Amino acid sequence: MKTSIKIITIGFAITFIIIGLWTAGFLSFASSIPTKVYDLETKTDAIVVLTGGSERLKTGVSLLEKGAAKKLFISGVDKRVKIKTLLKSINISSENIANDIVLGYNARNTHENAIETAGWIKGQSFKSLRLVTGAYHLHRSLLEFKHAMPNIKVVPHPVFPENVKHLEWWLWPGSTILIATEYTKHLAVAVRQELQQNNETGFEK
Numbered sequence: 001m002k003t004s005i006k007i008i009t010i011g012f013a014i015t016f017i018i019i020g021l022w023t024a025g026f027l028s029f030a031s032s033i034p035t036k037v038y039d040l041e042t043k044t045d046a047i048v049v050l051t052g053g054s055e056r057l058k059t060g061v062s063l064l065e066k067g068a069a070k071k072l073f074i075s076g077v078d079k080r081v082k083i084k085t086l087l088k089s090i091n092i093s094s095e096n097i098a099n100d101i102v103l104g105y106n107a108r109n110t111h112e113n114a115i116e117t118a119g120w121i122k123g124q125s126f127k128s129l130r131l132v133t134g135a136y137h138l139h140r141s142l143l144e145f146k147h148a149m150p151n152i153k154v155v156p157h158p159v160f161p162e163n164v165k166h167l168e169w170w171l172w173p174g175s176t177i178l179i180a181t182e183y184t185k186h187l188a189v190a191v192r193q194e195l196q197q198n199n200e201t202g203f204e205k
Helices: 002-032 054-065 083-089 110-124 135-148 173-204
Strands: 046-050 071-075 101-104 128-134 153-159
Touching: 002 173, 046 054, 046 110, 054 071, 054 083, 054 128, 054 153, 071 110, 083 101, 101 110, 110 135, 110 173, 128 135, 135 153, 135 173
Parallel strands: 046 071, 046 128, 071 101, 128 153
Antiparallel strands: none
16 A cells, blocks of 8 residues: 555655656747748748648748848748649739749658658758748758758748737747647657657667
């Protein structure tokens, strides 16, 4: 009986510690989500947009029109979608930029976005890119992209969808759940990459 109580007590203690560590990490993560674009000046070889909202696409096209990069790569596009359709969806009909836009059809998540983009960047012999995605999604995207392309300069360019409340997110249940989910995914990516690195190091030995 005493042994059972001791095991249960230890179990509760470990659970509370894990919850406490997760909560502390989550609060730190939430407070580190960018609230503005910090680098608007650096030009890169490419602009990369991760699908997931019209704000991302509009921002990427606007940056291309302003000459922020040579090419715009949009990763994670549905196979049925064409460039003209995408441009029309954001009320742009300019043919001048269509030739500078490339669609990636093979990614269905952030990990695959990074792999798909890495292949394209390598094929273009580019050395830098500006990464356009939602501010809440930026940290995990950077983890994936820098891991897939360690020698490529990645300039973060967050966008801020109206339905995600980055300030005072705790007052908005939907935003709280979204950021908490993103933090958990971010942790999973960090753990996966650490394990992968340890395995590779082990093989080298």
